[in-house]
Every structure is written in C-alpha cells, then in structure tokens.
Amino acid sequence: MNNRPIGIFDSGVGGLTVLKEVAELLPDENILYLGDTARVPYGIRSPETVIRYSFECTEFLLRQNIKLLVVACNTVSAISLHKIREAVSIPVIGVIEPGAAAAVNATKNKRIGIIGTEATIKSSSYVKAIKALDKDIEVSGLPCPLFVPLVEEGWTEGTIARLIAEKYLKDITDREVDTLVLGCTHYPLLKGVIQGVMNDVSLVDSAIETAKAVKYILDGQGSRDILEDRGQGKLKFYVTDSPDKFISVGERFLQQKIKDIEKIEL
Amino acid sequence: MNNRPIGIFDSGVGGLTVLKEVAELLPDENILYLGDTARVPYGIRSPETVIRYSFECTEFLLRQNIKLLVVACNTVSAISLHKIREAVSIPVIGVIEPGAAAAVNATKNKRIGIIGTEATIKSSSYVKAIKALDKDIEVSGLPCPLFVPLVEEGWTEGTIARLIAEKYLKDITDREVDTLVLGCTHYPLLKGVIQGVMNDVSLVDSAIETAKAVKYILDGQGSRDILEDRGQGKLKFYVTDSPDKFISVGERFLQQKIKDIEKIEL
Incomplete structure (x- = not known):
C-alpha cells in the first residue's frame, strides 16, 4: 500500500492515451x-536536447513525490529511458518495451509491422526491442506522418x-504481417479505422500494454494504492504552455473532462 | 545594377514556394x-523566441552580404518583421503585406477569406493588414492544420x-467570400485542389505577390542584377539540420534539383 502518485509525462497530449489505460486498469x-x-514535438x-528535456520532466515529477514514472513518449523512450533509469531510484516504464513484448507474444508467422512517426521508425527502437526478444522475427516499420x-x-x-x-497501410499489408504495433501514443484513437483496413491482423496498443506493465510492477512491489473509496483515484495535469488547446484536444483522448490543470515552468 | 544576392529565410521548406516565384520573376x-x-516550426x-531566432537568421544572411531580405515565414512576418526592419539598412519584405494588398485589390464584394496554420490565423496578422488598407472589408480566417x-x-x-x-473550405464557402488568400507558404502546392473546391473564388498566392514586391523594390532602387548570361542566377541553400529531408521535400516545392546546400550553425 502506497498512496504516493504515479507520474506520467509526454511532450504533449499523446501520452493521455497511456494515462487513460492506466486510470482504467488502476x-x-x-x-x-x-x-x-x-x-x-x-x-x-x-538527442542531447531530448535527454535534457526528459530529465527536466523527470525531476519535476520526482519533486511531486511519485512512486513510479511512466515515460509516455516514444521519442524519450527510444533515446533516454536507460539514462533516466540509471539516474532515479523508482521504477521507470517506457512505451516501447511493453508493446514490443506483446507483439512478440501475439505473432504466429513471425512477421510484425510497426507504424509510428518518422522519428520513431527512423530510430529503429521497436525493431531493436523485438529482435532482442526473438531475432528471427521479421519487422517492417512504416512512418504515417x-x-x-x-x-x-x-x-x-x-x-x-x-x-x-x-x-x-497498403505497403504493410503487402508484407503479410499478422501483428501490427501502434507505435505512437496518438494512434489508439485510430484503432477502429486501422482495424477496418487490416481485418485479420492483431493490433497491439502500446498504451494498453504499458498500463499492464505499470500494474505488474506495482503488484510485484506491493505498492498499489488501495483506497477506501474504490475507483476514486485523482488525476492532476501540468502543462508548460497555455492549457486551452491541451484541454480541448486532451478531452477527446481521455474521454473525460480535464479539471485539475496547472501551467508550470520547467 | 548590383550583383549582391537576395536573402530569403524561413523556419523550414515552406519558404521555397517564395524562392521559386522570385527566381522565376528575376x-x-x-x-x-x-x-x-x-x-x-x-x-x-x-514571441520572444521567434524574435531571437529570426534575428539569428537575419544576421547570418547579412554576413553573406545580401542586398534585400525576404522573410518567407508567416510567423516571423507577423511577429518580428517591424523589428528586423528597424534593425537593418537593406529592404525587408514579409509575406503578409503583399498577400493582403493583392486580396484588397482583387475583392469585389469586400469579403475575403484567409486560410493558414493555427498560429497564423490566431495572430490575426492578415486581418490587421487588410483592415489597415480598407476597414470595411469583412475578413474570415480559417485554420487548416x-x-x-x-x-x-x-x-x-x-x-x-x-x-x-x-x-x-465548406465553412468559408458558406461566408460567400470572393477572394481567398493562401496564407501559408506550403499552400501554393494545393492551389489546384483548392481552386477545384472554390471554383468562382479568386485565389491570392502570397508567394507570387511577395515575388512581385521584391521586383518592385529592386526596380525602384535600380539594384536589379543584370547579368551578361541572362537567366543564370545561382541558388544556394543553407539549413541548420541534416539536409536529407529538406532536399527530398524541397525539390517538390521548387520543382528543380537542390544542388548547392550546406549545413550551418546559427
């Protein structure tokens, strides 16, 4: 039992798909x-700038006394996750490893597709994470800007x-993958459309897989928060620019109202 | 006669539509x-950051001994054009005033539409420039992200x-404008599609209007470059990040090969 908060950060609104799944699961x-x-973005x-920004985000959340950190940003997960892990004493979960592991479990024909931003695909971070688990799997990456x-x-x-x-997706359909990783935090909102185009393919939603990893770690540490009022966990938001657009776009991502929001300086 | 170069800057590839028109006209x-x-972007x-960046671009080009500066970036034209004009001794041309003036000349029913990025529309810079020329004109701005x-x-x-x-464009069609300003340097590449949707509306291409303004100023100063080999003006490109993507996207904008390109630090 540990009622310290979970901290999640992203460069923008995308990570709210991860927040949504964590809040639903926990x-x-x-x-x-x-x-x-x-x-x-x-x-x-x-890379140097991404590392500096991600440490500023991490340090801000650590000052709020979080018990676990979720890096809900593909770019940071690819570039500086290991550095953050080395630097802090709480568990740190990124969005790439959980999605990669779920895809390796899901594929039967050992052909996995990854869709993401140009930066994510170019980084080959999913390819590396998948090959680390099973080097025989063929991975096709496709940017969808x-x-x-x-x-x-x-x-x-x-x-x-x-x-x-x-x-x-035509390109990736041609490669006969049986599993497709939504390798960008924005993409779960397009799941219906993507599944419609890729009927027989298993979609891996990195946001859901990341939420499962959070639960797994907290359960393993016995540090899940068990409140007396069940289902009453609170959400608090911080942004570094005007909250207006974050609220209007973010409420679509979260499918609930964003109430407690504060503008901060990093 | 003055064979010093013209300098053009933008935050990215967008300003190449302006370069293309200037190179065709001159x-x-x-x-x-x-x-x-x-x-x-x-x-x-x-605004403070945009001003700082735009001065760094300006100073770099001044060091290359340019005779005229084109600010081919809507954001900089809106935020720091007047500051750059105050600071330098050569003529400085932005992309907003020429487009606004052409729209005021073109409209018959005094209803002008502006399309652009969210930042440009939110800045109201075209509205202000048009109202300064004719305060009775009704201006409708529409972001097209x-x-x-x-x-x-x-x-x-x-x-x-x-x-x-x-x-x-449905929103703007409903407002019965007879003139539509392409208020973003990327949009001239969509001119065919936009004209197809807005059949009876006059499109104002800011890139073309800006090029006309450049010619007008150089003619007025008698500082046009008259080379012996006509049509042999040279194009040279500088970028602050890897040239690869700039070249592949930029060649579509320019409709010619980008050969002489150099990565610099600002």
Whole structure:
C-alpha cells in the first residue's frame, strides 16, 4: 500500500492515451500527468536536447513525490529511458518495451509491422526491442506522418481517415504481417479505422500494454494504492504552455473532462 | 545594377514556394535561402523566441552580404518583421503585406477569406493588414492544420487532398467570400485542389505577390542584377539540420534539383 502518485509525462497530449489505460486498469491510483506542450514535438530535436528535456520532466515529477514514472513518449523512450533509469531510484516504464513484448507474444508467422512517426521508425527502437526478444522475427516499420495531425484534428473516423489509413497501410499489408504495433501514443484513437483496413491482423496498443506493465510492477512491489473509496483515484495535469488547446484536444483522448490543470515552468 | 544576392529565410521548406516565384520573376538574381530546419516550426514558439531566432537568421544572411531580405515565414512576418526592419539598412519584405494588398485589390464584394496554420490565423496578422488598407472589408480566417503535413507528404492531388479541402473550405464557402488568400507558404502546392473546391473564388498566392514586391523594390532602387548570361542566377541553400529531408521535400516545392546546400550553425 502506497498512496504516493504515479507520474506520467509526454511532450504533449499523446501520452493521455497511456494515462487513460492506466486510470482504467488502476482506478484507485492518484496520477500526475505532465505535458511539455511548450516544447512539443520532441521527435524533431537532437538527442542531447531530448535527454535534457526528459530529465527536466523527470525531476519535476520526482519533486511531486511519485512512486513510479511512466515515460509516455516514444521519442524519450527510444533515446533516454536507460539514462533516466540509471539516474532515479523508482521504477521507470517506457512505451516501447511493453508493446514490443506483446507483439512478440501475439505473432504466429513471425512477421510484425510497426507504424509510428518518422522519428520513431527512423530510430529503429521497436525493431531493436523485438529482435532482442526473438531475432528471427521479421519487422517492417512504416512512418504515417498524417496520423498525428488527423487525430489532433479529431477526424478519427469517416472517409478521409479510412482513405489515409488504406493508403499508408497498403505497403504493410503487402508484407503479410499478422501483428501490427501502434507505435505512437496518438494512434489508439485510430484503432477502429486501422482495424477496418487490416481485418485479420492483431493490433497491439502500446498504451494498453504499458498500463499492464505499470500494474505488474506495482503488484510485484506491493505498492498499489488501495483506497477506501474504490475507483476514486485523482488525476492532476501540468502543462508548460497555455492549457486551452491541451484541454480541448486532451478531452477527446481521455474521454473525460480535464479539471485539475496547472501551467508550470520547467 | 548590383550583383549582391537576395536573402530569403524561413523556419523550414515552406519558404521555397517564395524562392521559386522570385527566381522565376528575376532569373538573373543570385539567391541565398536559409531554412532553420533544426528549430522548425516557429509557429508554436513564444514571441520572444521567434524574435531571437529570426534575428539569428537575419544576421547570418547579412554576413553573406545580401542586398534585400525576404522573410518567407508567416510567423516571423507577423511577429518580428517591424523589428528586423528597424534593425537593418537593406529592404525587408514579409509575406503578409503583399498577400493582403493583392486580396484588397482583387475583392469585389469586400469579403475575403484567409486560410493558414493555427498560429497564423490566431495572430490575426492578415486581418490587421487588410483592415489597415480598407476597414470595411469583412475578413474570415480559417485554420487548416492538415494542409501542411499533406503537402510535406506529397499528397497534393487526388481524392484525399480533395476531400480534406472540401471539409475545411465548406465553412468559408458558406461566408460567400470572393477572394481567398493562401496564407501559408506550403499552400501554393494545393492551389489546384483548392481552386477545384472554390471554383468562382479568386485565389491570392502570397508567394507570387511577395515575388512581385521584391521586383518592385529592386526596380525602384535600380539594384536589379543584370547579368551578361541572362537567366543564370545561382541558388544556394543553407539549413541548420541534416539536409536529407529538406532536399527530398524541397525539390517538390521548387520543382528543380537542390544542388548547392550546406549545413550551418546559427
């Protein structure tokens, strides 16, 4: 039992899909979410800059006395997760390893596809994480740059979303993968459209897999928060730029109201 | 006669539409283009940061001995054009005033639409520039956030581009504008699709209008470059991040090969 909060950070709103799954799986936990919205997107920055920003986010959340840190950002998970792990004494969970492990478990024909931003695909971080588990698996990565703006615009169903998904995913359909990893925190909002295009393929939702990893670690440490009022865990949000757009886009991601939000400086 | 180069800068590739028009209108001129690709996009940064970055770009180009500066970036044109003008002794041309003036000349029913990024529309910079010329004109601004990634992906024609344009432009069609300003340097690549959706509306291409303003100023100063080999003006490119993506996307913007390119630090 440990009623300290879980901390989650991302460069923007994307990590809210991870928060949503953690809050659903562990409804008693208090969770702090930090979106570094003044400096989004991290994917276009140099590794040195990404490392510096991610340590600033980490240090802010540590000062709020968190018991576990979720790095809900693919770029940071790829570039500086190991450095953060070395530097802090609490458990640190990224979004790449849980998705990679779930994909390795799911595939039968040993052909896995990964979709993500250009930066994530270029980093080969999913390929490395999958090959570390089973070097015989064939991994095909495909960047889908229009998916993030499509999700942020709220156009997650209908003809336009379907045609864009068909156009991108044709390449990966041709490679006969039986498992596809949604390797970007925005993509779970397009799950319906993507599944419609890839009927027979198992979709791996990194946000869900990351939430399972959080539960696994807290259970293993006996540090889950068991409140008297079940399901009453509180959510608190921090952003580094004006909260307006974060709230309007974020409420679509979370499918609930964002109430307790504060602008901070890092 | 003055064979010093013209300098053009933008946060990324967008300003290449302006370079293309300047080079077509003034084929004898040598032109330097600086894309601050390490720090793109400027539209999400604070005004203080945009001012600092734009001065760094300006100072770099001044050191190359340019005779005229084109600020081919809507964000910088909106936020720091007047500050740059105060600070330097050569003519400085932005992308907003020429487009606004052309729209005021073109409209018959005094209803003008502006499309651009969220940052440009939110800044109201076109509205202010148009109202300064004719306060009775009604101006409707509409952000089209998917247009930039659509252009960078190269999907500038076909069904997806048409459906996205129809969806965005419906709002502005309802307002019965007779003139529409393409208020983002990426949008000229979607001109065909946009004109298809807005049949009877005059499109104002800020890139073309900016090029006309450059010619007008150089003619007025008698400082146009008249080379012996006509049409042999040279183009030279500087970027602040790896040139690879700039070249592949940029060649679509320019419709010619990008040969002479150098990575610099600002």
